[in-house]
Each structure stands twice: as C-alpha cells, then as structure tokens.
Amino acid sequence: MHFIGVDLAWGASRPTGVAVLDAAGRLVHVAAHGTDDEIVAALTAYTRGDCLVGLDAPLVVLNRTGTRPAEAALSRDFARFEAGAHPANTGRPEFRDGTRGARLAERLGLDLDPGSSAPRRAIEVYPHPATVALFRLGRTLKYKNKPGRPVATLRAELGRLMDLLEGLEGATPRMRLRDHDGWRALRALVAGAERKSVLRQAEDQVDAVVCAYVALFTARRPEAVTAYGDVATGYIVTPTLPADQVPEPRKRRDPVQTAVQAYAAQQPALQEATDAFVTLVRSYLDDAGINYLTVTGRTKSVESFAAKAGRTVDGKRQYPRPLTQITDQIGVRVITYGHEDVAAVADLLADQLSVQGDRDMGQETASEGRFGYASRHLLVGIDPARSPGEREQRLVGRSASVQIRTVLQHAWAEFEHDIRYKGTIPEELAPDLDRRFTLAAGLLELADREFSQIRARLQAPAPRQRPEPDVNDPRISAQDLATFLAGQYTEAGWSRTDHYEWVCGLLLELGISSLDELAGLLASIDGAGINARMGYRYPPGAVRRLDDALLAVFGSRYLALHGNAHREAQLRSRLEKLRAVDPPARSTRAVVTGAGQEP
Template identity: 35%
Template sequence: MAGADGFVLLNGVRVVASWPEQLKAAQEITTYQISGKGYARVAYGDEGEDWGADSRPCHDCAAIKGQFHVPGCDVERCPRCGGQSISCDCSEDEFSNGEFDFRNHQEKAVSAYLLKRPHYEEACLVAKNILQRSIERAGIKISSIDARAKDPHSFGLKATKPSESNPGLPKYADPLVDITDLAGVRIIAFFPNSIAKIDEIILSEFHVLERSDKGEKLYDEGRFGYKSVHYLVLLGPKRSSLSEYEKYADTTIEVQVRTILQHAWAEIEHDIQYKSTSVIPDEIRRRFNALAGMLEVADREFQSVQDEDDRLRQTARQMIKEGDIDDVEITPDALKAFLAKTIGGDQRIRWSSYDYLARALRRCGFRTLRQLERCVRGYDGSELSRLVYGSRQGQIVRCELMVLASMGELFVSRHPWSNEKWFRDGSDEMLRLFLEGNVEIGSFDPLIDS
C-alpha cells in the first residue's frame, strides 16, 4: 500500500507506487531487436561487472538478482556490445536491410515511457483533482471521474502504428512527444446538459490546445461511434506558475467527457468487429443505426425527465411558499420545504431522512401536503417530543410524532415497519406517554380525508 507521499518499498528500495507494476512488466521483455537481430537481455547479476546482485537489489530500478532491469535503468548492459544499454549506439539504427525496424522502435519507446510514466500518473491526478473540485463547486452531479496514465503495452502498440501516408514508417516518429493521451482524465456525466457545463469549467481552468467531438468525426469518416468530447489541455498559466504545479506546466493531458449512455456505447464499441460502414453487412448496419438512434433518444429523454423534475420541484416550492398546497404531492423535496415552513428548518437532517418519511407517509395513505397539514393541525411536535424523549428532537422525529398522535394505531398498522415488534412496542409506549400527558389520540385517515 502506498504511503501518504505516494511511495512504496520494493525489495527494500523506496520507489513510486506504480514502479512494482513496471518492474513486473519488464520481465515480459526478454529480448532486444538490434539491427534486425534478436538479442537476449542481460539479467541483473549476469553483467560483466559486479553490481552487488548477491547482496542487494539494483540501486536504480530495484530488480533483484535474476530479474531483468526496467528498460532505461542505468545498470542494464547492452546484450550486443556489453556497454551501458541506455547510452550505447547499438540500438540507434532503426533500419535493418533497408526497412524500418518497428520492433526496435517499440522497445525504445516503451523504455523511455516507463521512466516517465510516474510523471504522467501524477499529472493526470492533478488534473482530476482540479476538475473534481470545480465540478463539485458548480453543483454538477456526475457518475464518475477517473484518471490514468497510459498502459505501457497500449503505448507500445500505438508507437508502432504505421503512417497512413507511408506504411513503411511509424505514424509517431517520436512517440513520447507525438502521442498525446499519455495522461488522461475521463468524466462520465449523467445528462447531456452537464457536458456543456463541464465544457465551461475546462475552458476556465485549463489552457485548451484542442477540442474535438469524436462522434462527429467518426460520422464524417464513415465509421460507427457515439458522441464524446475530447480535449487536449495544459494547466492554465496562473496555476502552472505555482511551485507545486510548475513541473506539469508543459505536460499535455487528455480529458474525455461523455454521458453514461455514451460511455456504454464506447465500451461496447471496442468489441465491434466492423468499424467501417463500407464493409459492414446491410442487416448489421441497420441494427447499429437503430441502436445508435435509441441511445440518442434515451439520452434526450433522461435529460427531459431531469428538466421536468427540476421544474416540478421549483413549482412545488413556490406553491408551498404561497400556502397553495392542495395539489402538491408528497416528495422528499416538497416535504423538506413544507416542514421548514411549518415547524422550522433543521440543517442536521439528511436527504435520506426526508426520503424515508415521504415513503412512510405514502404507505400510510398520504398523497398531498394538504392532507399532512390537516393531519398534524392542532398538535405541537416540540411538546410531543418532550413527553417521549424529554427534550426537543429533530424535525423528522417531531413530524412523525404528530402524525402518530393524529392517526393513532392506524399509523402503526400502515407503517412500512409495522411487522417489526420493536417498532410496534415502541409506538405503543409513545401512545401511552401521550395519554399520560393529556394528549388526545386522533383517528385521522388520509384515505378518507382526500
């Protein structure tokens, strides 16, 4: 487990938290391709010089005797010339027999990336924290926000991707510079409207190098896909000038923003065999098009539901404020506004408590706030609370005590917990205390008073 500073002990050597993974991955690289020929790597302890492998791990990469070094380690020896692997000239020639050596290019790229990956891990976490705090301040609800540095294996595959214009050469001549998604943040929003709000946050918090809608791009290329907005950003100048951020000032970070449904499509798309509309069978094409349309409609409908819910909440709050509660349905939000107005606000109450009380009242037969208002009329929640508990309890407890006094045994029998002995016994004791305190027990029934 990583310490508070992000470091761990590996074979007794203090390393960054991701280093054990990198050392493990290095064991999968057993050969180096040099000038078109494969050479078995030199394990720690097999060097011509004595680096102390019998008594201690490698001082640079923490490998133990018999393990391969992490590519780029100062100690590793070149299997062809015996010199220092990172500084000898053996692997400089990326052409063999006149052809570009993609394998050599990949190994060099991965070796360089493994040394810098901890920096990219830190950079994307910095970006994630900035975005997360900004999104929370803006009151935007999201499903998730994740940060990750690119997987070394994926990086190696991307580094060897052939150029579209000249397949004999790699698309990325300098992978560490040309590949821009080495540090990434992905934000999954619930609703389409949130994407526009998050867009404003990204534009204000970062220097945006590039913004692209991948859905539109895929459509223009005749490929299947779904909307997702991608950004390439740098830290803004004010933040990057601070000492804690300056080392990330020139680090490009990719930010992806999409809805849950867009993310579902993107994840499934990885397993789709046909990527181009020019080769897909007509039947499959029709089904993909229908599915893409359904997802877009579903996204819009979810947004419409949220918009309508916001409208109903605002309308209900205004009606409660004006005392026009005849048709205001009992919901957690409406109940909170009603109780705040009638028996006083209570900042200690959690949303789950309003949800519980709303469900209990619905189970008892209540539908509108007017019914609840008639039910508790004439009862003093603070007085009932002192009779039962000896002190004035919170807002939810006082409301429930008033309903119990007004409905009597009917409230107990209809309550969601009516089958629980502890609830029945506790309610009977409360009713007894009410009677001792000269409180009249009513028989209000919301199913009749409707």
C-alpha cells in the first residue's frame, strides 16, 4: 500500500509538490510537477494498488459564498494556533466549475468519502493544523512567504519543520526520510537558499511529505484523527488536537512588521503612482526640449522596504515611522548625457513640482576631496497650491525620489553596486578595489567634462554653411536642423534626436522646407521677448526654443497641426502667456493673431 501526499496548487500555473511513502513509511518519491497530466503520470504507478492520497486542496466545494462548514469547525479549534482554514466557495474562479482536486481524484479512480473502506481513496488534508497537533506546536511554523518575513526566518522555520519530520522516524506510525536522495537534496537546497523563490521550490515538496504522513497516520491510527465536515459539504481530515494543548501567548506586535504589512497592502497603488510619475517627468522633459537618455521608475519592493524599516543605529530604529520616513517608495531615475543636462533637469523639476529635498551627492563627495558616487537626488511632490492639472491631480499627496545622473555616472554606480552588494569581496582585496573604484570615478568625471567641452565647442558660433537640399525630400533633415539650431540658439542645450525629427515634420506642415526660409522667419522674431514672456526657470532645449518661436508666429494655426494633436492643451497654455502682453515681434509677421501668419 502507498500513502501519497499532494500539495496541490489551486492554479495549474504554479508547481504542485508530490510525495509517496510505502507501507513501511519509507519515502520512495518526492518531486514537484505542474500540469494535471504531469501529476497523474507521476502518481499512476503508486495508485494502481491500495492507496490513500492526502490532498492539500479543497475536494468538495458547493457553497456560493463564505466558508464551508468544515473550515468553520476546524478554525474553531485551530485558529488560536494561527492554523485556521482559508475560505473556499464557488464564488472564486478556481472553484466555479468544480475543484481541481476532485478532477484529479476522478482521473486516478479514487473514492473521496472519508468514511469509505474502499482500498483506493483520497482525502482532503491541511498541513498547518496537522503539524500543530502532531508536534504540539504553540503556533504554526512561519515558513510561508508573507510580507515582513525575511529569507533567514523562512529558511530557519522550514528547516525546523524538516527536522521535526525526520524525528517521526521514532513515532507511531514511523516515517523514514533521511535515506532518500530527493529528501537530502531538499535539505541542501533549503540550507543554501538565499532567495525566497528557492525556498518556495522546496516548500511545496515538504508540505507534500506532511500530507503523505497525514494519510499514513489516518490509516494506522484512525482513532486519533478528526474529520471536520462531511462528504456532502466538504471535509478536512487532520490529527486530533490534544485536549491539553494550549497556544503560545501572542507576542507584542512588531511595529516593523505592522508597517511592512501595511506597505505590502498599498504597493499595487504605489506601482500605479510610479508609472504616473515616470510619465509626468518624461512629459516635462519633452515639453521643455531637454535632452535625456532614459526616464525609468521602480516601486520599492516589499523585501527592500522591510530591510530598510528594520535598520538600527546604535540600537535605535533608524525609521521609527517607516511608512512616512522611508521616502524612496516611488523611485524615478533620469539618465542624461552631460553635466549641464543634470542641472537643467533639476531646475525643470523644481519649476514644475514641489521640491522637498535636494542633495547633490557628487558635490558632497567632491567637498570631501574624494572621487566616487555622483548623482543628484531630489524628493518631489505635487503642490496643491499650484492648481495642479489633470496629469498632476492624481498624484497629490504622493512623493517620488528622483535620481538624476549622467550616463557615465550611472555606469559607475551600477557597476560599483553590482560588485559591492551582489558579490563577495575578500578582505585582503578591499583596499585595492577601493583604489580602483576611485580611479575609475576620477577618469569618468574627466570624461564627463570632456564631453561637455565637446558639446560647447560644437555649439559655439561658427560660419553657417547651408547644406545642399535634397530635391527628392522636401523636408529639412533632422541633422541639418540640429546644426542650424545650435548656431541659432547658442545658449540652449541640445534636444533629443527624435525631437529634431518631430519638429521637422511640423515645419513641413507649415510649408517651411528649407533652412533659408526658417532663418528668415526667425530673424523677424524678438527671441528675447519670447523668453521674457515664457519666464523659463530652466534652460530650455533648442527644439523648445524653436517650438515657442513657431507658436508665437503661427498661433492657433500651429495648435491645429496634426503633429501637435497630442499636446494641444499644453500649447494653449503657452499661447496664453505669449498673448499676455504686447507681441514680441520686430515686424508684423511675428504678431500673434490666433489665426497664424504665412511665413
């Protein structure tokens, strides 16, 4: 006869643990499987003869809502040991069309009645109350992954459960695990686990061993088991809770764990807010025409929040109020090309958002006479007093930690973090590696300066050379426009490559197909007047300068261009600024009329 344990996943996408004991209680099989076909294939050889299968999954679920009578009855005994049952009802998608456990039992030809004397049966079991009763635990072992439980705790608790199971070699009935290669492999996997995902691989199989032993215990000691519920409404079979067993007194609630649980509950909303902040920052940069490489975001993981919330300094908690004091729950990172772009981005965000904190980590490092980590860190939020628009309104009350750094600073920071925090540095190598990291930081700072000098040299006034037009393409090329604008707006920063291409399309819609036409148009405009009306509090990019000049000249006609359809609201707001005082023109062609002028 075989006694089989199945820690059945409620969904087919997650692994299912399977364990098999022979009639003498020896472990003969332990593994994880996925689909129903795989599970059936693994169990067929063991279920052909007499068998009892313990399935950790609902077998009979008929109630539309709430809990089954069996779950309510079991919870009355075991909830004080933190081993109450989870509710199962047909309102849940996984039980709407019957249960996965019953379908598997049917395919294997197993009787589901716990009171049956059939030689081939299956029963519903539940590892948590079983381990509480078998090992007289005051509370359940905390090896399940929950918010606030670090890997070390999960590993230790799962290891303790495995110790207890091995101890059943001297129990009645006995179970022998140590001689099985698969069990020894699980022990090694758990002992060396550094990630929760690794522990999860072992956890399902260890639970399956518990289920197999409950099946063995039920067959050998039926007088010592309790069947909660019945086959008509659903049941759970478990070793009987000893009458004299009492729960372990509740510990005082850990404030860090409380904060971590609260953070885990709100993380989905934070992820949505992170995406919104990324979109908002990117739109600000695009609207300002500032050159950047990437804008990315990340929501702090529950594990990272838990680690930070638990930090102590001199024995005192560093964050007594983690939910409000840990300010990088929402993170945004802007990677730029040059140093001047970092400053431009910071100025832009200060103009558009409320800056609650500003640290220049590179400046702090330099002030200490060192080379090393360099990045501008802003803590920003939405200021309700500024009458936030639709994009900002949904983020009122949220804050985001924004890192701004050059691509070279980013490369150094990522590599240094990867080596120091993800690798192990032998103590004897630490001084040499510190020196090498410092040397690399100094070289990259020099490279950043050289890139800035190259840009400045390219933007310096130079004799204008008009390229020969391509007779087959009526558009001004993006490269030619970039060169032209660098000379036209020498104090402006470069814009993104795709922005030059985009504005070339707008020029074509306006009928401007040569740099000579564009130069003549811009010559008639009072650029200083436009700058004064726009009130830039950040250095706008070259494309933004051209964009505002075209808006000043063409007015409503510019708004109506197909290429501007996605930003009409922003352009209207800018047009109102341009119309607020006398027009910035040195000739009538630059007057803002609302209808627009022909170039």
